[in-house]
Amino acid sequence: MLQLPPLSLYIHIPWCVRKCPYCDFNSHAQHGELPQQQYVDALLQDLQADKAYVQQRPLHSIFIGGGTPSLFDADQIGRLLAGVRRQIPFDKQIEITMEANPGTLEHDDFDAYRQAGITRISMGVQSFAADKLQILGRIHNGHEATNAAKALAQADYQSFNLDLMHGLPGQNLQQALHDIETAAALNPPHLSWYQLTIEPNTLFHSRPPQLPDDEALWQIYRTGQQRLAELGYRQYEISAYAKPGYECRHNRNYWEFGDYLGIGCGAHGKITLAAQQKIVRTIKVKHPKGYLAGQYHYQTNPVNSEDLPLEYLMNRLRLMRPIPKAEFEARTGLPARMLEPGMQRGVAKGLVIVHDDSWALTDKGHYFVNELLGEFC
Template identity: 70%
Template sequence: MLTLPPLSLYIHIPWCVQKCPYCDFNSHGQNGELPQQEYVDALIQDLEQDLHYVQGRQLHTIFIGGGTPSLFEAAQIKRLLSSINERIPFSEQIEITMEANPGTLEHDDFEAYCQAGITRLSIGVQSFSTDKLNLLGRIHDKCEAKVAAEKALSSGYQSFNLDLMHGLPNQSFEEAMADIETAARLSPPHLSWYQLTIEQNTLFHSKPPQLPDDEALWHIYEQGQQKLAALGYEQYEISAYAKPGYQCQHNINYWQFGDYLGIGCGAHGKITLLAQDQILRTVKIKHPKGYLAADKFTFDTTEVSKDERPLEYLMNRFRLMSAIPKIEFEQRTGLPHQVITDGIEAAKDKKLLCETKTHWELTAKGKMFVNELLSQFC
């Protein structure tokens, strides 16, 4: 039976200092003074229009992404969070994450963002190599990255994350391992470590850099996994590693097919409507000019049909390393778990999945070949 899952909120702030050549997110280079007051006003109106989706729930997590949200003053972030809390109650243990780039954080503002209500920072370091940072178009250097992490550690946040990439242009195995070691010395409770991929509509797609070959990439990945485990980081998601108790609850809600409102330019949402037996996906107006001029902020709303729900759930849930309760499948999709029996049996035959009376669990092979696993359910 379909049940209401936990509710999160994603907030998109689309501006950054400059567009990175690998980035395909909805981000726009800063051109003059940012309309901070006007944009926060619009975000509050956007939320107002989505309040009927709350259905009596509390917010368990908020994630402010971008772009570069740390371009906004702490006072505006505080006003935004206060306005949200006036409209939707926060859970006692709410996790509120804000993305930040070392090159845009004035170091005295770390405590101000914490006092504004941010409980967790996600800092986009990407690499500690000056050469690699230049190739990636980043505006910070390795010293700024280290200072940002040190400030996050000492400013009262409950947790912080460092974003690292591997498989960078001309990156050697030694450089990739050095990035992990440097990051670990800064004691982040959480690390995101993911491979650079070339996406369409990016500068790297039109002018591809020289990347490590497949054999080198596999060696980096395999040894990096071992190094992170030895340093005390548990892999709980495909590209996320945490010390015990510091997993990102917002992302876990995504991957468990939870609900989330999405406000801001191009923000996506996923909502369960119990009375209508529906699951909806929402998308907001993408461009800042159109968004700021809008009376209604939703660009598109589509229903996830019952036929689509199993694959949609599994595409998300297979990102997590933990076992999958069969009851969770039924509660999040509103369907009996037997509807995917054929796919489960095919995955078991290929040693991609194992099964108990109450759970399914990815095997080591299944965790390595998630796309092949998903193909059993198409």
């Protein structure tokens, strides 16, 4: 039987100073003054319309993403969080993350956002190398990123994350490791370290840059993994590394197939409906013009039971921990035996170890997740 998982909230703020050539997120270049107050009002009305999905749960975590949420001033972020709290109670241990970029703290400093209610900042550094930042279309330089991270470390947040990319155009192993060493010297409790991929509907897709070859990418990944471990960062997800006690609660809830409300332009949500014993996905209107006109809801789609095993695994296999069979049953409402044939095929390929109460990926399995997922398609 389906059981209600923890409930998170994703809030999308769609504006950036300019669109990066690799970005396929729903983001729009800023033109003139942003409609901060009007957009916060719309977000709170959007949330009100989703209240039936809460089902008496407190909020486990909040993530304010984008776009570049730090384009909004701390007063508006504080007003937003206060409005959310009036509608849905907060868990005592709630984690509230806001994305920020080193070059977009025009309104307020990190202290102001902390006082507004943010408990965790995720800062998009991507690289500290000037030539790589220019290729990526970033508006900051390495010096600004370093200064912003130092200020963030002194702002008394519960945690903060630095985003880094690897496999950048023209990047070699030494350059990738230099980014890791520079970031680690700033002592962030959490690091996201992920490979640049070329996505459709991006400038890089229409004008592809020259990326390192597969052998170089593999060397960067394996060596970077080892160095992060030596520096005290434990890999708990495909692209997430944390010091003990600093895993991201919000992202873990995604990967554990928890529930999340999604409000804001183009935001997605995933909700368990206990009374109906079904799971639905929600999508909100994508363009700011329509959203600000009060057209919040775009689509609500039920997830077919035959699609649930693959949907669950596409999320859960990102985590490095074993999968409890009881968790699969609670989050999907399906018997664990439904996964056994595919898992046994994974065993034959050296990708999975089956235990009485869980499934665990082998070291090889963590590198060939897509091959294992193919056994469930």
